[in-house]
Amino acid sequence: MYLKEYIEKLKTGNFLDEKKWLDQNAILEILSENIPDSKTEEWKNFRTNPIKGNSWKILLEKPAKDVYLKKNYSKLPDTLFFIDGHYIQEVSSLKKNNGINIFSLSDYICKNPEFKNNLFNNPSNYAENRLSGIQDKKPTYFISLNSLLSSGIVIEVEKNKNIKEKINIIHNFTNMDSQVVINPYIIIICKEGSQVSFQEISHNFDLWNNTLKEVFIRKDSKLTFASLQERISTGIKTSAFNCHIDENAELNLKILNRERSKEDIRVFLNKENSKTNISGIVLSNNKDESDVFCKVTHKGKDSKSDQKWRLISAKTSKTAINGKICVNKNAKGSDASFYSKSLLLNRKATSFSKPELEILEDDVKCRHGASFGEIDNNILFFMQSRGIKKKDAIILLIRAFINEIGLDIDDNNEFSKNMIDDFFKQIKENNNLYE
Amino acid sequence: MLEIKNLSVSVQNKTIINNLNLKIEKGKKVAIMGPNGSGKSTLSNVIAGKQGYEINEGQILFDDVNIFDLDPEERAAKGIFLAFQYPVEIPGIANASFLRTALNSVRKYNGEKDLNTREFLDECKDLSKKLKLDTSFLSRDLNTGFSGGEKKKNEIFHMLMMKPKLCILDEIDSGLDIDALKVISNGLFQYSNENNSLLIITHYQRLLDYIKPDEVHIFNEGNIVKSGDYSLVETLEEKGYQEFI
Ligand SMILES: Nc1ncnc2c1ncn2[C@@H]1O[C@H](COP(=O)(O)OP(=O)(O)OP(=O)(O)O)[C@@H](O)[C@H]1O
Ligand SMILES: [Mg+2]
Numbered sequence: 001m002y003l004k005e006y007i008e009k010l011k012t013g014n015f016l017d018e019k020k021w022l023d024q025n026a027i028l029e030i031l032s033e034n035i036p037d038s039k040t041e042e043w044k045n046f047r048t049n050p051i052k053g054n055s056w057k058i059l060l061e062k063p064a065k066d067v068y069l070k071k072n073y074s075k076l077p078d079t080l081f082f083i084d085g086h087y088i089q090e091v092s093s094l095k096k097n098n099g100i101n102i103f104s105l106s107d108y109i110c111k112n113p114e115f116k117n118n119l120f121n122n123p124s125n126y127a128e129n130r131l132s133g134i135q136d137k138k139p140t141y142f143i144s145l146n147s148l149l150s151s152g153i154v155i156e157v158e159k160n161k162n163i164k165e166k167i168n169i170i171h172n173f174t175n176m177d178s179q180v181v182i183n184p185y186i187i188i189i190c191k192e193g194s195q196v197s198f199q200e201i202s203h204n205f206d207l208w209n210n211t212l213k214e215v216f217i218r219k220d221s222k223l224t225f226a227s228l229q230e231r232i233s234t235g236i237k238t239s240a241f242n243c244h245i246d247e248n249a250e251l252n253l254k255i256l257n258r259e260r261s262k263e264d265i266r267v268f269l270n271k272e273n274s275k276t277n278i279s280g281i282v283l284s285n286n287k288d289e290s291d292v293f294c295k296v297t298h299k300g301k302d303s304k305s306d307q308k309w310r311l312i313s314a315k316t317s318k319t320a321i322n323g324k325i326c327v328n329k330n331a332k333g334s335d336a337s338f339y340s341k342s343l344l345l346n347r348k349a350t351s352f353s354k355p356e357l358e359i360l361e362d363d364v365k366c367r368h369g370a371s372f373g374e375i376d377n378n379i380l381f382f383m384q385s386r387g388i389k390k391k392d393a394i395i396l397l398i399r400a401f402i403n404e405i406g407l408d409i410d411d412n413n414e415f416s417k418n419m420i421d422d423f424f425k426q427i428k429e430n431n432n433l434y435e
Numbered sequence: 436m437l438e439i440k441n442l443s444v445s446v447q448n449k450t451i452i453n454n455l456n457l458k459i460e461k462g463k464k465v466a467i468m469g470p471n472g473s474g475k476s477t478l479s480n481v482i483a484g485k486q487g488y489e490i491n492e493g494q495i496l497f498d499d500v501n502i503f504d505l506d507p508e509e510r511a512a513k514g515i516f517l518a519f520q521y522p523v524e525i526p527g528i529a530n531a532s533f534l535r536t537a538l539n540s541v542r543k544y545n546g547e548k549d550l551n552t553r554e555f556l557d558e559c560k561d562l563s564k565k566l567k568l569d570t571s572f573l574s575r576d577l578n579t580g581f582s583g584g585e586k587k588k589n590e591i592f593h594m595l596m597m598k599p600k601l602c603i604l605d606e607i608d609s610g611l612d613i614d615a616l617k618v619i620s621n622g623l624f625q626y627s628n629e630n631n632s633l634l635i636i637t638h639y640q641r642l643l644d645y646i647k648p649d650e651v652h653i654f655n656e657g658n659i660v661k662s663g664d665y666s667l668v669e670t671l672e673e674k675g676y677q678e679f680i
Pocket of ligand 1: 469470471473474475476477
């Protein structure tokens with residue numbers, strides 16, 4: 001079905017039953033078809049015209065069994081498989097009774113009706129009071145679209161469970177139709193006193209992948225979440241990550257993003273001693289762009305946040321990071337930092353970094369900085385004069401540049417290594433890797 | 436080993452090497468001394484293959500082959516080593532792992548198989564002991580936070596590990612304390628044999644006292660203005676460059 005048709009149906013009030021709880025505003029948002037463009041501050045580094053200019057199709061149903069069962073999926077343990085954005089239990093390998101429970105969002109809401117008030121499908125919850133005071137509602141379109149079209153899956157970590165095994169979330173794509181928009185929607189709830197690590201791996205795709213993750217880290221719990229994106233050849237990714245952190249709770253977020261993607265991260269340090277470390281690598285090649293908006297809001301006393309970003313642009317590509325730190329009134333003793341470093345591999349490559357601070361409390365510590373650079377020719381000559389080939393020297397230097405950012409959750413992690421190697425392989429194909 | 440014929444090099448239309456002729460025979464130790472800005476480092480860089488210079492005229496033959504078309508890494512693989520006047524810092528790359536990459540890259544070029552890691556590390560440790568370089572320097576990021584003298588020692592460490600045929604030492608002795616100078620001179624003296632050559636660029640007599648060069652050239656404005664044997668160093672020490680330029 002075409003998205004347009006679906007929207008027409010919505011206008012007549014003829015939408016899916018299970019979405020009845022969905023806030024009316026979300027539907028209005030979709031009806032408005034208000035896709036943000038470069039006029040919206042937060043979207044000025046990402047072209048949305050390929051999204052606007054296409055007639056998208058939607059998949060309201062899971063892919064047929066015979067489509068995915070005949071595929072060979074890796075036999076990773078502790079893995080949740082998503083195919084074309086749908087959770088597929090049959091090929092997943094999560095152990096029973098290990099402290100993690102999976103629900104469909106509608107089931108979860110039946111059991112916990114109050115939970116829907118936590119969710120962000122209500123666009124007004126997303127609207128930003130920008131520094132200029134202008135209410136900027138537009139970025140909510142993608143989130144509303146996602147929550148409207150996706151059934152949503154809830155991953156709940158039981159109270160006081162310390163889960164030793166790393167849990168994999170793997171996104172595979174079988175749909176070959178590049179006209180399709182898929183909407184993976186994952187909700188993670190870490191209940192009080194729990195500890196868990198997830199590694200999310202998204203394979204390459206040719207379609208429009210519009211993902212949403214909403215994360216709740218309750219009191220005294222700790223979540224490590226690594227989100228790793230493979231190269232994106234022809235697809236488009238719009239992605240939102242929202243996280244609420246309670247008292248003494250902590251989020252370690254690790255991101256590997258690629259070209260043709262727009263990431264929107266919002267982390268709320270809601271209570272006393274809430275804490276987050278965010279480290280991200282953004283790699284872009286060809287003439288594509290990779291854009292990240294990352295906002296951390298300090299609401300609780302003594303809350304801490306630390307952001308480290310490394311951006312690499314090859315060829316004529318663009319990387320961008322807009323890191324925003326808001327410290328609300330009464331968030332005394334907050335400590336926030338943001339640092340980004342950009343590396344340009346080509347004269348025509350670009351990178352933007354914009355740290356923004358909005359501090360409404362006096363008793364806080366905030367640090368921020370951004371640096372931009374090219375590969376130093378003297379260093380390159382030094383390495384070559386010791387016998388290292390120019391291309392290898394460049395790769396070594398890039399590796400050193402991103403080494404400070406650890407993506408791995410545990411020691412033997414092939415995924416992040418392979419993904420970064422793949423980027424190197426790709427840029428090595430450039431004749432003039434570095435000009 | 437090395438033969439430079441009628442070499443003229445300029446940067447931004449300014450001539451830096453001016454019709455230079457220099458021959459370094461196999462097994463010889465050759466010293467170049469010259470005032471600041473006379474073009475000594477430029478010459479080293481041009482021999483090692485650095486980009487960004489205009490070669491207006493001339494040839495550089497290494498083992499009778501013109502090397503102008505070779506990249507710096509190919510020259511290194513053929514056995515040319517340059518110890519930098521200002522060694523660069525590379526954060527994020529450990530010294531030993533850099534050196535292993537360099538050695539393996541050269542070996543690959545010469546059709547040899549990779550080093551045995553164990554043996555490589557043993558050799559590193561042996562050599563660092565000889566050079567009085569703490570083994571922690573192997574795991575530290577290359578030159579990052581090294582003192583000036585430690586950087587110079589590390590250059591010699593790389594050189595002795597890479598075992599080049601032609602060693603170009605651009606002011607290896609500047610910034611070294613007396614003990615370090617002894618250690619390094621010793622290392623160089625022991626390394627030198629009938630199959631390799633040293634090109635030593637320096638401002639000071641002391642290093643040359645240890646090494647005893649076979650030939651000494653005085654360099655000015657991109658050319659050799661006087662050549663002689665070791666006694667030239669003493670004359671220079673007494674009378675200064677004024678006597679020659
Ligand atoms: N890339 C460059 N651009 C402009 N001028 C240069 C460049 N490289 C070298 N020069 C100039 O060429 C001259 C020779 O420099 P070089 O470094 O070779 O001198 P040197 O003999 O090694 O001096 P020192 O004893 O001080 O090390 C200097 O005047 C220097 O400023
Ligand atoms: Mg010099």
